[in-house]
Amino acid sequence: MNVLLVFAHPEPQSFNGALLRTAVAALEAAGHTVQLSDLYAQSFEPVSDRRNFTAAHDAAYFKQQAEELYATKHQGFAGDIEAELQKLAWCDVMIWQFPLWWFSVPAVLKGWVDRVFAMGRAYGSGHIYETGFFRGKRALLSLTTGGPAGAYQPGGLQGDVAGILRPIHRGMLQFTGFTVLAPHVVYGPARQSDEEREAVLAAWAARLIDLAHEAPFEVGTY
Amino acid sequence: MNVLLVFAHPEPQSFNGALLRTAVAALEAAGHTVQLSDLYAQSFEPVSDRRNFTAAHDAAYFKQQAEELYATKHQGFAGDIEAELQKLAWCDVMIWQFPLWWFSVPAVLKGWVDRVFAMGRAYGSGHIYETGFFRGKRALLSLTTGGPAGAYQPGGLQGDVAGILRPIHRGMLQFTGFTVLAPHVVYGPARQSDEEREAVLAAWAARLIDLAHEAPFEVGTY
Numbered sequence: 001m002n003v004l005l006v007f008a009h010p011e012p013q014s015f016n017g018a019l020l021r022t023a024v025a026a027l028e029a030a031g032h033t034v035q036l037s038d039l040y041a042q043s044f045e046p047v048s049d050r051r052n053f054t055a056a057h058d059a060a061y062f063k064q065q066a067e068e069l070y071a072t073k074h075q076g077f078a079g080d081i082e083a084e085l086q087k088l089a090w091c092d093v094m095i096w097q098f099p100l101w102w103f104s105v106p107a108v109l110k111g112w113v114d115r116v117f118a119m120g121r122a123y124g125s126g127h128i129y130e131t132g133f134f135r136g137k138r139a140l141l142s143l144t145t146g147g148p149a150g151a152y153q154p155g156g157l158q159g160d161v162a163g164i165l166r167p168i169h170r171g172m173l174q175f176t177g178f179t180v181l182a183p184h185v186v187y188g189p190a191r192q193s194d195e196e197r198e199a200v201l202a203a204w205a206a207r208l209i210d211l212a213h214e215a216p217f218e219v220g221t222y
Numbered sequence: 223m224n225v226l227l228v229f230a231h232p233e234p235q236s237f238n239g240a241l242l243r244t245a246v247a248a249l250e251a252a253g254h255t256v257q258l259s260d261l262y263a264q265s266f267e268p269v270s271d272r273r274n275f276t277a278a279h280d281a282a283y284f285k286q287q288a289e290e291l292y293a294t295k296h297q298g299f300a301g302d303i304e305a306e307l308q309k310l311a312w313c314d315v316m317i318w319q320f321p322l323w324w325f326s327v328p329a330v331l332k333g334w335v336d337r338v339f340a341m342g343r344a345y346g347s348g349h350i351y352e353t354g355f356f357r358g359k360r361a362l363l364s365l366t367t368g369g370p371a372g373a374y375q376p377g378g379l380q381g382d383v384a385g386i387l388r389p390i391h392r393g394m395l396q397f398t399g400f401t402v403l404a405p406h407v408v409y410g411p412a413r414q415s416d417e418e419r420e421a422v423l424a425a426w427a428a429r430l431i432d433l434a435h436e437a438p439f440e441v442g443t444y
Contacts, residue, residue: 014285040271046333047262047268048328049232050232061233061235063236102339102393103393103397104326104332106270106332107332107335108268108269110326110328158444159392159444163388164393171325171326171380172324172325175324222378222385222386
């Protein structure tokens with residue numbers, strides 16, 4: 001498999017960093033090929049505007065989707081976006097490694113979606129959901145939380161993690177055609193012992209070997 | 223009332239821009255005081271990292287919450303964050319004006335939350351949800367969608383807009399203590415006639431006069 005890992009954490013020594021390095025090692029040891037988008041290390045720009053493009057279709061009024069369709073026709077995406085689009089086209093599986101911040105992804109990862117999932121290349125012309133451009137590819141959210149598992153159950157302090165993640169699963173991943181796999185959630189690693197963390201990393205490595213044959217996750221609709 | 227308007231759209235001439243200008247004019251005409259955070263115009267930085275702070279509590283390992291607690295004690299927030307925190311402390315009502323991108327806010331607005339809603343100033347030490355630091359303040363999402371209203375009903379193509387917005391309502395606004403008002407959603411303004419848009423702007427202006435007495439919105443839990 002070709003696996004794209006997208007990493008969004010400001011501290012490489014964090015437990016998110018350990019999960020990332022574990023994934024790279026486990027996937028490569030199993031014979032898979034990995035590409036990494038390390039958004040903090042790349043200083044990836046998350047703000048979507050005219051810098052997404054090498055030329056302007058309409059210099060007087062900025063309508064992002066119109067510019068994206070023009071850029072799709074004229075190979076007009078900025079280099080940083082084109083590089084990410086190539087990785088998306090290349091991958092069989094995409095994994096996002098991130099800490100859950102404010103019931104969502106860190107802004108740099110949201111901006112990666114805002115800028116890279118461009119009309120004409122990631123969706124559009126009827127290509128959404130079941131007919132999305134990324135159909136046949138699999139996607140998996142690997143995340144950490146601050147709070148313990150009990151807080152993320154239905155009725156818990158924060159509530160059902162599947163509901164919290166649904167806008168990402170449904171509105172970003174399924175919308176563009178990805179088959180969604182069950183999220184891999186590590187609850188409260190800051191409060192775990194070294195032994196617990198080692199076990200968590202080992203479980204993550206074990207899961208990654210055979211993602212091609214996992215049953216899809218029931219994302220649910222609204 | 224003191225009203226903080228947070229605006230996140232790359233094109234000032236957009237319908238989001240028209241909604242913003244309508245809000246400023248209507249609120250000021252009704253005698254309210256407005257402060258604006260125009261995130262694109264301010265070139266607001268959305269990536270959360272050491273630039274959030276004027277000093278480092280731990281220069282060897284970046285843990286954002288620990289740095290935030292240290293900055294809370296030592297007045298150590300970067301100027302752009304401190305300015306937004308002052309506006310938050312000042313306001314009675316906060317309104318976010320944005321286009322719904324990928325079932326969420328644009329990255330620049332997500333990053334405003336990631337950086338400004340700091341532990342020690344926006345939450346923490348038991349101050350979450352009903353005991354949040356921003357209790358007594360009201361918050362309202364004003365947004366536009368690409369698709370028509372029917373797509374955002376339960377069972378529609380995109381699904382119930384209340385579910386799509388719940389992570390924002392619950393995880394960002396209620397979490398920090400805000401009382402949430404009903405979202406103001408304009409569906410598919412790109413497909414509306416000039417007359418329809420004028421009516422939409424008039425309705426928005428009319429709603430803004432008396433936000434202090436609106437009943438809270440039923441956000442729901444997970």
